[in-house]
Amino acid sequence: MWSSVFPSPVAPIERKRFHLRSLELQRPLSFVTMALSIGTYALFAVARLLLVDVRYPFWVTMLAAIGLVLLVLAIPRTRTTAEFGFIGVAYVVIMQCAANTLVRGTGAPLAWMLPAVVAITLCAAPLWLTPRHFVVGNVLYYVATLPFVLTLSPEQLAIFGVWVTISLSTAVVFHFGFYHFRFRHFRLEEELTTLAATDPLTGVQNRRAFLDAAAQTIEQRTADSPPVALLFVDIDQFKSINDQFGHGAGDKALMNVAQTIVALAPAGTLIARIGGEEFVALMPEQADCPIERFAESLRAEIARLPRPEGFVTASIGVARLAHGDTVASLLERADEALFRAKQAGRNQVAFERGVLRVPVRNTASDAPAPLRARDLASHAMPHLRWRNVTLVSHFQPLWSLPREQLIGVEALLRGEDDDHQLVAPVVLFGGLTPDELMALDVLAHQCHLRSVGAQLPEGARLFLNVLPSTFVRPGYELELASLVHDAGLDTGDIVLELLETDDADPNELSLAANRYRDCGFLIAVDDFGARYSNLDRLLRIQPDLVKLDGELIRARNRRSGRPLLRDLVTLLHQADIVVVVEGVETTEELVLAVEAKVDIAQGYLLGRPSASLAPGGAAPTRIDHAFDVVALARSTRMGQFDSTIRPYLDALTDAGRQVESGVPYPVSLAALLARPLCLRVFALGPTGRATLFEARGAADAPPVNHLYGDKRTSAVVSGRWDHRAFFWKAVRQRGSAVYSGPMLSPITSNLCIIVSIALRVNDMQVLLAVELDWATPGLPWPEAA
Structure with a gap:
């Protein structure tokens, strides 16, 4: 039946x-x-x-x-x-x-x-x-x-x-x-x-189902219920799997990680995939396995999963359910811990640090820019009109990162219709001739200075955008200085942001910049790194500040994924230029700016444009939090770097002793050549010219589209290397193994770190060096000054 x-x-x-x-x-x-x-x-x-x-x-x-x-x-x-x-x-x-x-x-x-x-x-x-x-x-x-x-x-x-x-x-x-x-x-x-x-790929719950089930679990808890913890798991460098090996490999990695979490999690655990490569697990704590031990064992187990070029790793953030918690607050604390684990170098477990003072990795909670501007001080004066639109000013704060305080406000031109509603930018700026644009630019300066008056926050400067065509106009520096004084301000309070356009000659801009400096104005170049802004123009104008285009925050090395912002900031600092990064919208970007030693930051995360000159109060807390994250990440990364580089320092020291005692180079250096990061090992004579020995190591591979090609016909590579840091640092500390870099090797075309030691062999100075492949994603970088 x-x-x-x-x-x-x-x-x-x-x-x-x-x-x-x-x-x-x-x-x-x-x-x-x-x-x-x-x-x-x-x-x-x-x-x-x-x-x-x-x-x-x-x-x-x-x-x-x-x-x-x-x-x-x-x-x-x-x-x-x-x-x-x-x-x-x-x-x-x-x-x-x-x-x-x-x-x-x-x-x-x-x-x-x-x-x-x-x-x-x-x-x-x-x-x-x-x-x-x-x-x-x-x-x-x-x-x-x-x-x-x-x-x-x-x-x-x-x-x-x-x-x-x-x-x-x-x-x-x-x-x-x-x-x-x-x-x-x-x-x-x-x-x-x-x-x-259910997530169709991994078979675990999806985001919606998890949020519903987790909310129900939290509501049903009683005083006798066991403690509950949330693990936030993020696969490291997941995008590189899809980009290099295809989405099939990425899907396999996701399924393997999901199966690992399911296999290790205790009974009653809610497991879900809530993002592309992000998983969460809400689980009861076991008396025989504290959450700290479980999270670490889960991280270690995931690190055994294969991926095409090695092993999968994951960063894990952990938060415990506290009284009064909701699913959102618990997720937010675990997410903040995950963020610190990733900043510390990935393949880490980090734990919550208590109640968050500000939301992390989220700007949605910030109030949007107001749509009305009735309360502007300028409304008490005769309004400036343009194309049947009333011109009004909105202001966005700029924050000094090391000082954690307001350093300036950028004035932005907006337009209101007769109902005091903001109009679209195309209504205000669309279809203007060059002469009309210049006229509107002058009106904008008048509008902003009227709006600010003498109400500029203490210690802050007013940033005014200026078109190059307006900037180079003869005599405008005196007109603008007069407007500034009439508004009750000093020209030293004004930073002129030279906008990025192609309609001005760099020589004219340089001469005009000198005239404005003579009047006391500070000069900034806006949107450096975008379109027509280039280094030649920058060096001719020699501004006091440079505002980097927001896209430069996200620029990374194509192989290692390392951010390039720090190197660019270092270059500008060496030219005595203060660096401003705009477009900071997430905590990750703010942390990157702090880590790169950016001077000033601006963006929605730190304050949206509004009619008020008074900034919100969350920005200093966000900046302070970013410094905390950077400090913890730096400490963790340095520990990881030391533990990674130490075996090579010790092995090179041992090889040096063997060379000094007369053991041939191939025998003395064989152990180093077999190590996984070794690209090549070489020995140099006293001036760094004569290459006494050279051999390729376990990490060596033929360079792809490299300028020098794969020149392996000779036994050794000639050249002069005494100007390189790995040479002179080792000579200064003869007998001790030192490291330098990272640097781009002209021999292997790899981003590398070189470990070297200077010796005396038969009354001649010999330098032994090993070139280590440091372009692999996930390797910790040494901290620079």
């Missing part, structure tokens, strides 16, 4: 879930159907009373009716299929027993009974939850008809049997057909529910 109902084998657990789900759906249907059948029973009793003179025990009818009503009222309160089945069986038995009493003395009992026998059997057929209930209910129902059947003549019994056969066979079809339909619907519903709650 079961094989005819179910299309495939059904587990008892699945069958139980199906019956419980059917119970929820059939309660209201059974309640209505059985309540209506009581009305039918009442009509039967009234018809019997009116049409048949023979009296019958009325109390039996009333007692049966009361019993039926009580059974119907109990239906909404049923919690198990057994309770529901008992009510159904009791209901049909009572109904049939009452019918037996009603048909007595009617003179034609078969005619009175047949509709009840047929109707009750057929109407009840779809309502039975299980085949077992159906069989038991029908057997007991027909047993209840025996007192009636025993009063029938053979002819009546034959007719009764025909009707019973028809009704019962039809009821079987109804019941099992409806049961089969419900089961199919249940399986489809479960499949759709599973699909809606």
Whole structure:
């Protein structure tokens, strides 16, 4: 029978879930159907009373009716299929027993009974939850008809049997057909529910399902519940897998990590993939395995998973559920810990640091720029108009990172219509001729200086954008100085941001810059690194400040993924130029700016443009948090770098002793050549010219599209190297192994670190050096001054 109902084998657990789900759906249907059948029973009793003179025990009818009503009222309160089945069986038995009493003395009992026998059997057929209930209910129902059947003549019994056969066979079809339909619907519903709650690639929960389940778990916790912790897992350098080896390799890495988390997590853990390469696990803490130990073991287990060029690693942030926590607050603390783990060099576990003072990696909580500017001070003065638009000023703060305080505000031109609503930029700036642009630029300066007046925050400067065409106009420096003085400000309070355009000659800009400096203005070059801004223009103008284009924050080395911002900042600092980074929108970008020793930062994370000159209060806290992250990351990275470089320093020291004692170079340096990061090992003479020995190491590979090609025809590589840091540092500390770099090797074309040691061999200075491949993503870099 079961094989005819179910299309495939059904587990008892699945069958139980199906019956419980059917119970929820059939309660209201059974309640209505059985309540209506009581009305039918009442009509039967009234018809019997009116049409048949023979009296019958009325109390039996009333007692049966009361019993039926009580059974119907109990239906909404049923919690198990057994309770529901008992009510159904009791209901049909009572109904049939009452019918037996009603048909007595009617003179034609078969005619009175047949509709009840047929109707009750057929109407009840779809309502039975299980085949077992159906069989038991029908057997007991027909047993209840025996007192009636025993009063029938053979002819009546034959007719009764025909009707019973028809009704019962039809009821079987109804019941099992409806049961089969419900089961199919249940399986489809479960499949759709599973699909809606499951990440199709990894098989764990998706973000929406996790947030719902985690919220429910937190709400149901009691004082006796075990402690709960959240792990936020992020696969390191995941994008490089997709970029270098295809999305198939990336998918495999995701599945392997998900399976590892599922395999290690204790029972009752909620596991989900909530981002591209991000997983979360909300788990009860085990007494025999603290969360610290579990997180570290999970990190180590993931680090054993293969990827095409090595092994997968993951950074993990951990937060414990505290009183009053929501899913959002718990996720935020774990995310902050994950952020610190990634900043510390990845393949790390970091733990929460307590309640966050400001949101991390999220600027959505910041209030957007206001759409109205009625409160501008300039509205108390005659308005400046342009193209039927009122010109107004909005201000965005600039923050000194090392001083953690407001250093300036940039004035931005906006336009309001007659309803005081901001207009689109195209309405204000679109379709203007060069002369009109210059005229609007001058009006903008007037508008900003009127708006600021003498209300500039203490210690802050006003940054004014200026077009190159306006900047080079003869005599404008004196006009602008007059406007500044009229506004109650000093020219030293003004930083002129020279906008990036192609319509000015660098020589003219340089001469004009000198005139503005003579008036006391500070000069900044805006959007350096974008379009027409170049180093030649920068060095001719020699500005006091340079505002780097926001895209430079995200510029990275194509192989190692190392940010290049720090190197660019170092170059500008050596030219005595203060560096401003704009477009800082995330905590990652702010941390990168702090780490790169940027002087001033500007962006939505630190303050959005608004009509107010007073900045928000969250920026100093965000900056302080960024410095904390950088300090912790620096300490961690230096520890990692020391532990990575130490074996090479020790091995080179041992090799140096062997060389000094007369052991040949190939034998002395064999152990170094076999180490995994070794690109090449070489020995140089006293001036760094004569190459005494050179061999390629385990990490060496033919360079791809390298300028020097793969020149391996000679045994050694000639050249002069005494000007390189690895040479003179080793000579200054003769007998001690030192390291220098990273540098780009002109021999192997790799970004490398060179470990070297200076020796005396046969009264001649010899320098041994090993070139280490340091372009591999994830390797810690040494800290520069």
